[in-house]
Amino acid sequence: xxxxxxxxxxxxxxxRLYNSEGRENxxxxxxxxxxxDQYWDFRGSTTGTYTFDATGTLPTEELPLCSFxxxxxxxxxxxxxxxxxxxxxxxxxxxxxxxYDKNGTVIKSTYVNNIPFDSRLNDPDTTQFIYSxxxxxxxxxxxxxxxxxxxxxxxxxxSKHGIxxxxxxxxxxxxxxxxxxxxxxxxxxxxxVALGFTDFDEFMDTLGDDPSPKKPDDDTSKPDEGDPDYxxxxxxIDFPDLPDDGDALSTGFIAVYQPTSGQLxxxxxxxxxxxxITTFRKAxxxxxxxxxxxxxxPFQIVTGSNADCKIGNYDTHISMLKVAAQYYTINxxxxxxxxxxxxxxxxxxxxxxxxFLPFVGIRPLNIxxxxxxxxQVKYNIDILTGGGIAMIKCADSVLxxxxxxxxxxxxxxxxxxxxxxxxxxxxxxxxxxxxxAPSPGTIGAVASSAIxxxxxKQTGITRGGTLxxxxxxxxxxxxxxxxxxxxxxxxxxxxxxxGYPSNITASLASVSxxxxxxxxxxxxxxxxxxxxDEIERLLKEGVIx
Amino acid sequence: MAYTVNILQxxxxxxxxxxxxxxxxxxxxxxxxxxxxxxxxxxIQTSVDLSQANYMYxxxxxxxxxxxxxxxxxxxxxxxxxxxxxxxxxxTQIRTNNAIIRRQEHLYNKYLDDEEFKxxxxxxxxxxxxxxxxxxxxxxxxxxxxxx
Numbered sequence: 001x002x003x004x005x006x007x008x009x010x011x012x013x014x015x016r017l018y019n020s021e022g023r024e025n026x027x028x029x030x031x032x033x034x035x036x037d038q039y040w041d042f043r044g045s046t047t048g049t050y051t052f053d054a055t056g057t058l059p060t061e062e063l064p065l066c067s068f069x070x071x072x073x074x075x076x077x078x079x080x081x082x083x084x085x086x087x088x089x090x091x092x093x094x095x096x097x098x099x100y101d102k103n104g105t106v107i108k109s110t111y112v113n114n115i116p117f118d119s120r121l122n123d124p125d126t127t128q129f130i131y132s133x134x135x136x137x138x139x140x141x142x143x144x145x146x147x148x149x150x151x152x153x154x155x156x157x158x159s160k161h162g163i164x165x166x167x168x169x170x171x172x173x174x175x176x177x178x179x180x181x182x183x184x185x186x187x188x189x190x191x192x193v194a195l196g197f198t199d200f201d202e203f204m205d206t207l208g209d210d211p212s213p214k215k216p217d218d219d220t221s222k223p224d225e226g227d228p229d230y231x232x233x234x235x236x237i238d239f240p241d242l243p244d245d246g247d248a249l250s251t252g253f254i255a256v257y258q259p260t261s262g263q264l265x266x267x268x269x270x271x272x273x274x275x276x277i278t279t280f281r282k283a284x285x286x287x288x289x290x291x292x293x294x295x296x297x298p299f300q301i302v303t304g305s306n307a308d309c310k311i312g313n314y315d316t317h318i319s320m321l322k323v324a325a326q327y328y329t330i331n332x333x334x335x336x337x338x339x340x341x342x343x344x345x346x347x348x349x350x351x352x353x354x355x356f357l358p359f360v361g362i363r364p365l366n367i368x369x370x371x372x373x374x375x376q377v378k379y380n381i382d383i384l385t386g387g388g389i390a391m392i393k394c395a396d397s398v399l400x401x402x403x404x405x406x407x408x409x410x411x412x413x414x415x416x417x418x419x420x421x422x423x424x425x426x427x428x429x430x431x432x433x434x435x436x437a438p439s440p441g442t443i444g445a446v447a448s449s450a451i452x453x454x455x456x457k458q459t460g461i462t463r464g465g466t467l468x469x470x471x472x473x474x475x476x477x478x479x480x481x482x483x484x485x486x487x488x489x490x491x492x493x494x495x496x497x498x499g500y501p502s503n504i505t506a507s508l509a510s511v512s513x514x515x516x517x518x519x520x521x522x523x524x525x526x527x528x529x530x531x532x533d534e535i536e537r538l539l540k541e542g543v544i545x
Numbered sequence: 546m547a548y549t550v551n552i553l554q555x556x557x558x559x560x561x562x563x564x565x566x567x568x569x570x571x572x573x574x575x576x577x578x579x580x581x582x583x584x585x586x587x588x589i590q591t592s593v594d595l596s597q598a599n600y601m602y603x604x605x606x607x608x609x610x611x612x613x614x615x616x617x618x619x620x621x622x623x624x625x626x627x628x629x630x631x632x633x634x635x636x637t638q639i640r641t642n643n644a645i646i647r648r649q650e651h652l653y654n655k656y657l658d659d660e661e662f663k664x665x666x667x668x669x670x671x672x673x674x675x676x677x678x679x680x681x682x683x684x685x686x687x688x689x690x691x692x693x
Binding site: 259293294297298335350477480486496499506540541 | 557558560561562582583631632634635638642644645646647649653654657658661662667670671673674676677679681684685687688689692
């Protein structure tokens with residue numbers, strides 16, 4: 001057994017898996033990227049004359065090299081792999097790849113055994129491909145399989161976190177038995193990888209069999225050129241800057257403090273003292289008029305030095321931190337929205353998305369605006385009023401803005417308390433109104449089966465009303481997306497039986513397999529007119545080239 | 546007029562250009578009067594079992610035919626009715642043409658909407674949290690007073 005290091009590599013290779021139809025997923029463009037705190041663990045071994053075993057985890061910088069797409073495309077780099085018998089020897093290898101969450105729990109696993117290496121491995125400077133043929137093998141009843149095994153009807157995997165039952169949800173009954181491999185136990189072949197599902201049939205139903213659009217060199221389909229003077233490059237609309245002048249703090253009319261609860265208690269005692277009331281009645285009808293507002297803010301405030309709190313011209317002699325800035329930007333981070341199907345199913349009306357924004361609530365987004373892009377959420381907030389605006393930047397431009405109220409009002413008089421209750425009541429009313437309104441994402445019926453299903457799900461459900469101020473502080477403080485994804489039911493051998501949409505102009509000599517023609521001008525065929533008509537009709541109905 | 550006819554057993558779908566077939570018999574055939582070139586009726590004499598015959602090729606006409614009917618006339622005499630298989634007959638010439646392809650097995654663009662998409666009447670709900678929560682439950686008091 002030879003260990004290999006992931007820190008450096010000598011012979012870089014890629015592994016590609018075939019889909020259910022045995023075709024390689026050439027050109028899959030979407031690279032799966034692990035979220036923060038997630039990582040791949042790669043373990044491998046070979047059978048036959050050479051065995052290697054990987055330990056440790058892929059370093060962070062290697063993550064982009066790993067891609068996982070809808071269970072049927074997995075690419076990862078095997079590093080520092082040197083077959084003992086020489087690079088030209090026909091070796092076989094087994095791989096197990098486990099995908100963990102930040103708690104170290106295996107959430108996805110795949111097993112790739114008996115992958116014959118391509119004979120072109122003799123060029124270490126060139127990216128090589130290892131083709132899985134005929135696909136994956138799962139061993140039944142053999143407990144010493146280094147990557148996983150089935151025992152007593154339970155499927156186990158072996159990872160660095162120990163033996164984990166049930167992580168390989170594959171039922172042997174759905175697989176093709178392959179006898180005699182390695183002379184140990186019965187092996188079963190299945191050319192797709194089952195990940196994250198407990199029911200194999202359910203998993204199979206969800207698979208797209210080849211996510212990568214394929215176009216030949218002679219493809220002439222392209223968008224209409226349109227106006228040649230039209231500039232297709234959008235102008236980036238970045239998050240707006242905060243006002244850099246003219247804030248209320250510099251006017252001298254008001255003062256803003258960040259008191260502690262103890263300081264507020266001391267202030268409250270002074271507010272109702274005889275001395276305070278006597279002083280204030282010289283200038284105000286009601287001394288409480290000199291307190292503009294008291295509220296709390298759910299983020300760090302920029303403060304200056306301590307100063308005695310003054311209410312009007314009355315010095316309380318209670319030292320408090322003075323607030324140094326009126327406007328704040330709160331960055332809630334980013335998220336990348338990745339495709340699942342690499343097809344129209346990833347977009348409307350099939351896939352829909354909502355966003356929860358603190359102090360705003362749940363709002364619908366257009367999935368077409370955000371798919372394949374980085375989303376960033378920022379708030380610009382005025383702490384004087386507690387008002388703000390929540391903004392969502394999709395790629396380079398801010399496409400969504402929602403007003404919000406992020407402060408929690410604290411009643412300090414009867415009138416301010418009544419005002420607070422009124423505000424809360426208004427929020428409740430606005431929430432009820434919002435729930436009665438149809439969802440903005442509702443669409444009309446469209447004459448296709450999947451679209452009908454997608455549109456049928458639009459029942460006008462609103463998941464929340466307005467979450468402002470006093471109510472918003474009770475909710476979640478981190479934005480999140482709620483993505484509604486369809487589960488595709490893809491019949492086996494679909495591409496061969498029906499094909500996928502093409503809209504590509506091509507020579508019929510350059511394509512093979514099931515083909516339906518949209519338009520053709522038949523030329524150079526020495527046939528009768530009725531034969532020509534029949535050829536055209538058959539091509540449009542679908543033929544196998 | 547007698548023509549040579551190859552009686553075949555077609556193993557492929559009718560709509561496939563390159564068909565796989567078994568040769569069953571090569572014999573002479575007599576065309577029935579009035580037969581067109583696309584739809585033919587021929588009489589043959591043979592003792593070979595024709596129960597597997599469903600396809601034929603006539604070299605003189607350079608055409609493949611689907612056998613649509615086999616009628617027994619009398620002992621060892623059969624009348625075959627055929628319809629031309631234009632796909633196999635002209636497969637070479639068909640392939641010299643360009644076309645706008647509507648659906649294809651290998652050459653496609655799955656970002657085009659497809660009326661053939663089927664989805665289950667349930668969906669997955671995936672929640673994705675943004676990378677940082679800058680708001681804190683540790684609230685800060687803000688007191689705004691007149692003057693100061």
